[in-house]
Amino acid sequence: MRVEPDAASGGNEPEEWFASAKKIYPMATHGTFRRIKWALLFITLGLYYFLPFIRWDRGPNAPDQAILIDLEGRRAYFFFIEIWPQEVYYLTGLLIIAALALFLMNAVAGRIWCGYLCPQTVWTDLFMWVERKIEGDRRERIALDKAPMSLSKLAKRTAKHTSWLMIAWWTGGAWVLYFSDAPTLVYDLATFQAPWAAYLWIAILTATTYLLAGFMREQVCIYMCPWPRIQAALTDEKALNVTYRWDRGEPRGPLKRNKELAEQGLPAGDCIDCAQCYHVCPTGVDIRGGLQLDCIQCGLCIDACDNVMTKVGKPTGLIGYDTDENIQRRLDGKDPVYEIVRPRTVIYAAVIAIAGAIMLYALLTRDFAGISTLHDRNPIFVTQNDGSIRNGFTVRLMNKRTHDRSFLLNVEGMPAGSRIEAVGIDHYFEGRPYVVVGPDQTREIRVLVYSPQDMKLPSSTPITFRLTDTVMGEVVTTKDFFKAP
Amino acid sequence: MTDTHKKEVDALSGVETTGHEWDGLRELNNPLPKWWLYVFYACIVWAIGYWIVYPSWPLLSSYTTGVMGNSQRADALAAVDAGRAARAEIGTKLVDATLEDISSTPALLDFAMANGRAAFGDNCSACHGSGGTGFVGYPNLQDDGWIWGGTLDDIHTTLKYGIRSGHDEARIGEMPAYGRDELLEKDQITQVANFVASKAGLETEAGVDLAAGEVVYQENCAACHGEDLKGLREVGAPNLVGANYLYGKSLAAIKAQINNPRAGVMPAWEGRLDPATVKSLAVYVHSFGGGE
Numbered sequence: 001m002r003v004e005p006d007a008a009s010g011g012n013e014p015e016e017w018f019a020s021a022k023k024i025y026p027m028a029t030h031g032t033f034r035r036i037k038w039a040l041l042f043i044t045l046g047l048y049y050f051l052p053f054i055r056w057d058r059g060p061n062a063p064d065q066a067i068l069i070d071l072e073g074r075r076a077y078f079f080f081i082e083i084w085p086q087e088v089y090y091l092t093g094l095l096i097i098a099a100l101a102l103f104l105m106n107a108v109a110g111r112i113w114c115g116y117l118c119p120q121t122v123w124t125d126l127f128m129w130v131e132r133k134i135e136g137d138r139r140e141r142i143a144l145d146k147a148p149m150s151l152s153k154l155a156k157r158t159a160k161h162t163s164w165l166m167i168a169w170w171t172g173g174a175w176v177l178y179f180s181d182a183p184t185l186v187y188d189l190a191t192f193q194a195p196w197a198a199y200l201w202i203a204i205l206t207a208t209t210y211l212l213a214g215f216m217r218e219q220v221c222i223y224m225c226p227w228p229r230i231q232a233a234l235t236d237e238k239a240l241n242v243t244y245r246w247d248r249g250e251p252r253g254p255l256k257r258n259k260e261l262a263e264q265g266l267p268a269g270d271c272i273d274c275a276q277c278y279h280v281c282p283t284g285v286d287i288r289g290g291l292q293l294d295c296i297q298c299g300l301c302i303d304a305c306d307n308v309m310t311k312v313g314k315p316t317g318l319i320g321y322d323t324d325e326n327i328q329r330r331l332d333g334k335d336p337v338y339e340i341v342r343p344r345t346v347i348y349a350a351v352i353a354i355a356g357a358i359m360l361y362a363l364l365t366r367d368f369a370g371i372s373t374l375h376d377r378n379p380i381f382v383t384q385n386d387g388s389i390r391n392g393f394t395v396r397l398m399n400k401r402t403h404d405r406s407f408l409l410n411v412e413g414m415p416a417g418s419r420i421e422a423v424g425i426d427h428y429f430e431g432r433p434y435v436v437v438g439p440d441q442t443r444e445i446r447v448l449v450y451s452p453q454d455m456k457l458p459s460s461t462p463i464t465f466r467l468t469d470t471v472m473g474e475v476v477t478t479k480d481f482f483k484a485p
Numbered sequence: 486m487t488d489t490h491k492k493e494v495d496a497l498s499g500v501e502t503t504g505h506e507w508d509g510l511r512e513l514n515n516p517l518p519k520w521w522l523y524v525f526y527a528c529i530v531w532a533i534g535y536w537i538v539y540p541s542w543p544l545l546s547s548y549t550t551g552v553m554g555n556s557q558r559a560d561a562l563a564a565v566d567a568g569r570a571a572r573a574e575i576g577t578k579l580v581d582a583t584l585e586d587i588s589s590t591p592a593l594l595d596f597a598m599a600n601g602r603a604a605f606g607d608n609c610s611a612c613h614g615s616g617g618t619g620f621v622g623y624p625n626l627q628d629d630g631w632i633w634g635g636t637l638d639d640i641h642t643t644l645k646y647g648i649r650s651g652h653d654e655a656r657i658g659e660m661p662a663y664g665r666d667e668l669l670e671k672d673q674i675t676q677v678a679n680f681v682a683s684k685a686g687l688e689t690e691a692g693v694d695l696a697a698g699e700v701v702y703q704e705n706c707a708a709c710h711g712e713d714l715k716g717l718r719e720v721g722a723p724n725l726v727g728a729n730y731l732y733g734k735s736l737a738a739i740k741a742q743i744n745n746p747r748a749g750v751m752p753a754w755e756g757r758l759d760p761a762t763v764k765s766l767a768v769y770v771h772s773f774g775g776g777e
Binding site for chain 2: 385386
């Protein structure tokens with residue numbers, strides 16, 4: 001059966017199914033929030049670019065870089081903390097705290113992270129500043145885009161992209177410094193002796209920074225990032241958000257007309273519909289539409305609006321940090337209330353405090369020695385000619401201190417008359433092997449445990465390996481089994 | 486099927502259709518994406534270059550080798566040779582070193598252990614088991630009972646020349662077949678077997694004269710197995726009072742071994758494995774824990 005096209009499409013005109021993203025030309029603004037953003041930009045980028053150069057003395061057997069992820073040596077250093085790969089759960093704890101901090105920020109004042117701290121926001125801000133310095137503000141940039149190619153346009157474009165690439169390159173360059181001794185790596189990079197992985201990672205991060213901060217910008221926030229979706233579920237009517245006070249602003253209209261309306265006693269809002277709020281917006285949002293996914297809550301529209309309100313002689317704060325509840329209260333003629341301390345924020349803060357306390361406790365009481373054992377699997381036990389039973393273990397001793405340490409190894413839970421022998425160890429103290437482990441190292445030894453002669457043992461006896469530092473007294477233990485026929 | 490001569494355009498999308506239709510759904514004639522098409526063409530061009538450079542087309546009895554003469558088999562053989570060459574230096578050192586030197590030099594020891602572990606799996610585990618615990622008739626290498634001695638040198642000698650292997654230097658020990666060759670009466674065999682069993686901590690048969698058995702033992706067996714039954718390594722006579730018996734620890738097994746003894750063979754590995762590997766095996770077996 002043939003279906004007529006008109007019947008299939010319901011007789012509608014062909015629609016536009018795809019619209020490419022509109023380019024956004026954010027305008028410069030100035031004010032409190034712009035200053036806060038500049039300050040945070042300096043602090044965050046300053047930390048990012050210069051932290052690898054901070055030194056931290058750890059003695060002769062460890063690197064002196066304050067923050068270092070030594071992938072080759074399987075160690076991570078953060079000032080006075082040294083993390084071994086098996087302690088990566090500290091990172092898990094840190095991520096939990098970070099997530100909860102994000103929740104708390106959101107409950108107090110919306111998307112502080114998105115608006116001020118997120119790398120995407122910070123680098124985009126920096127790239128926009130460069131763009132503005134070279135190509136001019138909003139109007140000039142729109143005009144420049146429309147203008148045919150000329151020598152001056154080419155020069156501006158070249159200057160802009162070169163600057164962007166320089167920043168992007170420095171971003172990638174700083175990244176690799178966290179993974180190797182920074183001054184040495186800088187020298188090696190400059191003299192082309194650095195490992196290829198360093199150049200590769202610089203290239204990758206240069207590319208991502210250049211593309212994400214130069215071209216994708218707000219599309220990263222709107223289409224790539226999951227956080228806008230999550231934050232919508234976390235906010236509530238008491239959370240401060242960048243809010244257009246529509247109770248005060250509407251009905252909006254040109255200054256002159258609204259003045260006339262007001263004189264006639266008709267409703268007239270403070271919003272003069274000057275479009276400044278969405279011209280300065282880095283994601284091209286009209287905040288007057290209310291809280292929305294695209295809004296990263298950077299507060300620049302607050303600055304723009306306050307500047308306009310001051311000029312036209314009206315009170316500032318038409319756009320400001322406010323809560324949904326207060327809008328309603330104002331409409332009802334009540335005073336606004338600000339409840340930063342409320343069950344939601346208290347619970348978040350308490351959970352952060354608990355998680356932090358657990359982390360701190362774990363960090364302060366963590367072992368600087370370690371022992372793990374692996375029972376021989378083939379054979380599980382050996383009957384010696386005198387009738388005694390031998391079990392073999394591969395024992396790994398860990399020394400997380402940066403100096404040599406000597407340990408005594410003992411096995412508990414075996415009947416009297418048992419003995420322990422460590423292959424290749426010549427020194428024993430009261431029958432216990434005396435083992436030296438080098439600084440920040442592990443040592444694997446083969447340990448043989450013998451049951452007493454003529455004693456019938458159960459098929460499995462739980463035993464404990466106990467490792468005792470002979471100087472510092474630190475004790476670590478691990479459990480295993482002694483197997484018999 | 487509709488008339489394919491007439492170009493038909495879908496009203497909604499503005500795209501020409503192929504004229505194919507199923508249950509009212511019409512197939513749009515969207516062209517392949519350009520990037521896809523060009524990648525496809527590039528692959529064809531690449532493939533032609535590949536035919537020329539690398540082995541590709543099968544012929545009746547061979548194949549086109551390609552202008553670069555690339556061969557993965559040759560690469561693999563070269564890698565094997567390279568591995569041998571890389572090991573040659575430390576292998577020479579291993580051959581020159583005494584067994585005690587190997588144990589006290591970490592670099593040599595690591596190499597010997599790794600080499601020994603691999604060689605053990607390939608050559609020894611079929612009889613002695615992958616863990617070296619042996620089977621009935623194949624000695625347990627993990628325990629401390631050694632018929633021919635458990636020092637590094639003893640183990641090395643056994644490995645090198647074997648036991649009853651036919652090698653000129655082989656270790657040879659022979660247990661006479663007291664029953665089969667009628668060297669002892671049946672009663673005497675019962676007596677001596679019960680005597681040995683009693684010394685080894687096994688149950689004995691009721692009514693057997695153990696004192697007579699001891700006399701038989703001292704006259705016939707003590708020369709090799711010793712007056713105290715602890716054996717004699719020089720002739721490979723096993724310890725009879727240890728926990729582990731090569732051919733099974735029971736009265737029946739003892740009787741069987743006196744009547745018609747079994748004498749297993751350990752091959753001589755000299756000439757079959759290179760000297761460095763034989764040495765590595767000695768070190769590896771010694772490290773099991775029973776080594777002396």
